[in-house]
Amino acid sequence: MMIALVCWVGFTGCDDKLDEMNINPYGIDPTEVNPNLLMPTILASAAQNYTNLGVNDLAGAVQHTQKNGWYGGHNNYSWESMSWNGWYDILRNNDLLYKRAVELENEFFQGVSLTMKSFVFGNITDLWGDAPYTNALMGFETSPESQFPAFDNQEVIYDGIIADLENAVALFNSSNSDLVVPANDLYFGGDVGSWKRFANSLLLRYYLRISSKKPEVAKAGIEAIYSSGEYIQNPSQDAVLDYTGGASDIWITRHIALNPDDFQRYQACQTFIDQLVGTNDPRLPVWFAPVRVQWEADESLDVAAEDFIRNDGEALGVVTYPFDDFVELYPNENFTRKYNPNLVSYNDAAYVGLPPSLMIPESYNGNPSPGQGTQNQHVSQLADIYQSAGSAGDILKSRLISAAEVSFIFAEAALKGWNVGSAEDHYYMGIQNSLITWEKEAEYEAFIAQPEVAFNNTIQQVIEQKWVASWTAAAESFADYKRTGYPMLETGPQSPQPRVALRFQYGNDEYNNNAESITGALDRLELTEYSGGFGKDSQWSKSWLYQGSSIPW
Template sequence: MKHLFDFRQIALFVFGLVLFAGCDEKLDEMNINPYGIEPSNANPNLLMPTVLSSAAQDYVGLGYNDLAGAVQHTQKNGWYSGHNYYDWTNKNWTGWYDILRTNELMIRRGEDLENEFFQGIGLTMKSFVFGNIADLWGDAPYTDALKGDQGGEEFQYPQFDSQEVIYDGVISDLQQAVQILGSASSDGVTSGNDLYYGGNTQNWQRFANSLLLRYYMRLSEKKPDVARAGVEAIYSSGIYIEDPSQDATLDYTGGANDQWLSRHVRLNPDDFQRYQACQTFIDQLTGTNDPRLPVWFDSVRVQWVADESLDVAAEEFIRANGEPLSVETYPYDDFVELYSDVKFTRHYNPNLADYNDDLYVGLPPAITVPESYNGNPSPGQGTQNQHVSQLAHIYSTEGSPGDILKARIISAAEVSFIFAEAALKGWNVGDAEAHYNRAIEQSLETWNRADAYEDFISQPEVSFNNTLEQIMEQKWVASWTAAAESYADFRRTGFPDLEAGPLSPQPEVAIRFQYGNDEYNNNSASIQAALDGLEVTQYSGNFGADSQWSKPWLYQGTNVPF
């Protein structure tokens, strides 16, 4: 019986091997996708919208999330550690490199098809994405990046290039893009898939040159001769974004992946209520009677009124047009709609309590318990604070809210501010005041406030005073929802003069992202050189070199922003 049992076991084992081998062959056949397209046959028209939409969405995501907190456009009253306190530990750049891989395939297919349009926009978008990576992290894989399909360990685990090398590469690629786009045709291009310009090669050339202006100005302190020659040449050419209609933007589409509205605001009321105005920004806007203020922010739902006759710090009820209400204690959205023409107030005794009784009130940066600020009667993460300004209602409107809400990559206003700064340096680009005034006019036009230009520009606080500080302050205002650029300007110039709040781990605003866990886990040998290239500062803290307060190459040897 024992021998029979052994024989049966062996027979079953052999049968299993045969069966497994047969199944394995069948699985190989089943894993071949008969509908799959080889990369060598990919249509660049179908790659283009993925690149353009992803890049714009990621950029505007930076512009109203953590970097909006860093430049103090906004603060959050819930889930706020990254936004308010620079808690940026281990930021991965996977999404940016995903865009770059798709974009690289688009460039290759453009070369295969001898189509200059796809080559030119591919180089432009490659520069835009790599520029952002260098801006935010510093050194990064560049020369050996995007070559994983070529095999070899040097491509699987690419070395980091210095921030300087990346910036030089960005400028070189943009110069090439401008040249290619100058003779490119849109033949063979599906215009609807070009989400920025509908296949208009001239606007793409303007876009590429405008990005060049951005990165020449980045290098204006490190490589002033290169920057000056580049900016002057582009100004002389006249090929740059000079009207808001030429801005590089992605329209609001109503899709589930739209950053600013659908995913983060419109379909999530709690998230909408987390975004509050920052008091730093409110002070700037109210101090200059900026007509863009009500476009971007709502007034407080209930305004404090000083009343020294009270024998308590504050009333526990609100008033409608001065009369105490007994129907509701605090007006939430549905209640406010019933009284759309009513002025809601709440009285307090300024001798017993310290509240901000302005019509527009922001959260101070990096404060303790922001959800309770200014006497919020119903504190809690993400709850309505009737005494602090939130985003304007256009950011929570169902359906398409109109043409002014777009993911804006670069604008005519930014270009004019760049020329204003360049003129202030003495470069041959025209008159600084004319460029400054034009930049403000373009920004107001972008936000449907062009009719307020004359009154706004005539104010003493706004009228040109020939200082870099004023140019940077107004550029910072105009960068609303594109905070990545004002963040770069702040680190490069020290303006606007931002002060870190009391809960910031360091007394200065953070200046970079830390490298992500993916790099430490999978490319640790290569990352070391990047860490060695960072300048540890007095604010780097316990993080060592890879700190939000360590200086990459661009700021080394300077005293800005600290």
């Protein structure tokens, strides 16, 4: 009896303590959270996710870069089971921001939340197609069925994005930022006018996105924003997240100091190098380093290639140096290596890229030290500014939308005959804005004077210069390619299909946990001759926006 009493007292005592311990004295009740505390996580995560696309798989898809290691997704569209969980995590935090903003009757925070909701859902539908939207953020507390939200048609999502952005602009018209902690607004420091320009500029992006399906809606929307003048007009107004140089910023630079193997995997794509070299583009040395060792043709050699390198012509006893030595010990040395062009073919230019989708990219162009994540002294890697924050100045930022992009949007709209001013003026302004961004404005006049760059009144030229200006923001060029077919990209031998892919496959989480809802989305995808063995959920299937068109193929 005594034992039982002790156990009963012991267990009730434990129960009381457990009840007390389950209350987190440091936790914040979601119904009381300050919107200022939510903003930094939402804004930083959205920018990081976007730039991660822009320097990784989509940079490979639009052929800004290729990788010489761990390159399946980057070079060859291995986008099976691509999870969107990170994007929906942002949306859940953002939904709480909106609810708190409504409870507090704060129109500024409401506008910020609607703008970020549109930005995030825009990326989701751009990349996957149909997706949970209308019921995506209701949660179990609304109804058990809300755990498994239906996939909305892509048209519904784009319409919703545009409606939310229009609502955000209206809110910014009547709001102030009196209750905003400026340091917590990582983009604009609490400036209402900047947020309004951002929202209007995103509207321009998405009006243009739907312009082939709903031309009258797009035309009216773009013309109205142009007339208002309230959009991003110069690089100082760009929507950016500043680069701080900490470990959390590895998503933008792949610092050699933090992860040298990863940094060395990123190499220029020959498609992009051809464009930049062919137009004497002043941004080339800002983005890429020359080859560390340049091939030099010599028909007198009795071997295909020398097994040593030269410094200013003097033979050295090594075939290569470690990457750190090239960068730190010999940054301005002139290294060469001779080959006999009658016996072997190498690219002996100062800037060399990897052709897309190579079978063995790590061995390309006679690399004497092939391997995943090792340097290739005969191929251009990222420029030295990407190795450390100190040398980057103010130009390394995550750019969500820029003045350059806005100018090119107006240039394309003008070529469609819409009332937005001169296509030529906007085209040149797009180039100038990009050169300002990358601190090459002094070379603007010489650059545009070249026949290859001078305005020729074509959509192709506008989109190609927009593609160049989208460096580190490749998601937009990827959308433009699918919409216009420009630039005219070709794949390589390792690609599963002879065309550039169009979308990400849905993730395994959706198949395992929301199988009933995903069925309708799969039925709405359009099979193409390149969909292959994946069925409709293929990287080469077409979502609503691109159906019924032979563009891009």
